[in-house]
Amino acid sequence: MAKKDKPIQFEEAFKRLEEIVSKLESGDLSLEESMTLFEEGITLTETCRSRLEAAEQKIQLLLKDSEGDLSLENMD
């Protein structure tokens, strides 16, 4: 069986971002903790955005060979 390779989940990234924002908003963190969360948050937004902006839709075909193995093939 071919590998699964599920791409980064935006849903998870967004959920984590929400979590970070509300944690920071609560305000009872040390400076160190705040900065760590802030850094993680900014990194997440950067990752998501750069992925969105650089996105080129890939269209692939799911094919099955005579052995029953599944594989992807790029489609033009």
Place this chain on the structure above:
Amino acid sequence: MSTPEPQAISVSDLTQQIKNVLEGSFPILWVSGEISNFVHHGSGHMYFTLKDEKAEIRGIMFKGFNQFLHFKPENGMQVLLQGDITVYETRGQYQIVAKKMEPAGIGTLYLAFEALKKQLAAEGLFDPEVKQKLPAYPRRIGVITSQTGAAVRDIFQVLERRALHIDVILRPSRVQGDKAALDLVEAINDMAAFDAVDVIILGRGGGSLEDLWPFNEEPVARAIFACPIPIISAVGHETDLSISDLVADMRASTPSEAAEVVSPATSDLIEHIHGYERNLALIMQRYLQKCWQGLDSAKDRFVLQEPGQLLKQHRTRSRELIHLMMQAYRLGIQGFSGKFAGANEKLLAMNPMNILSRGYSIAYRETDQKIIRDPQDLGEGDPFELQTFKGTFRAKRANRKK
């Protein structure tokens, strides 16, 4: 000799009894047969005879029902109809009063559809509680349809226009004909096994009931139900309802609509992320402002010129650091903020309030408020001010011992 006249009932009474027996003993039923003597009367009602090789029955379809027919009944046509048996007393005739009528073939399909729908509903396959939620932000969408049909073109068009950040995996499948149902089942299972997409669009463009039929077959329904990946079904046009639509996690009226529903627009997502970024920056700004205010109030409380100067410098430095930090994030430089946090923590520790509270004092020359760092700074007997944690008092340097 005359025989006694037998007890007799009237024709009306007899007919009434026949009517009672007949009309009560047939539940709603479907009958198949060939139409003859068809008349569409000026009143709008339809009169006909339904027959097969050995028997015939009169039939009526009233205007209120026949206006919904999708076809024109004709003599010689094989039909399936549903209705009640009634007795028409005036003529002594029994007849079937039709409520639904379908051409045979399609009628048979229709019956199969109704039967399967009833069965699967009873098993709970359509229950809202068992439906999976569609992902809010799918990264990859699976499409199961014909590689050459209108549906695949429509879906690709929508996704290309709205959401270039979403990748697509097409598993081509036949969508009409005898082998389509099996192919669809295999396609669903393949998608599930490969497990690379967040949601699957299953469907085809419009067609006749026979064309759409594979989506009404039980194995397809069962495969959809068993699939761990959410499926949105889009079969035919708005008005076509299939078993697939009922069992899928969501129904779209057309393949284009399915693509719209599952794909959040790239521009919306980017706006969403901007929002988070603004929020994060705002929160940190507020947080750091609180730190500065701490430093400011320390300065105000102690009217200390030089430490005040020191604080001012630290504050400027702190602002510079934050500015640099934001720039660093923009440039994607990692680990910078850790250093910044360390620097700022040190700034806070240098709050003179903290130092004094630990038992240190600061001495000022009374003449110019300069901090005394050296015995040389003060002459014998000169007064000075001593700043302690809780307050300031005047003092005088003692004379040197002889």
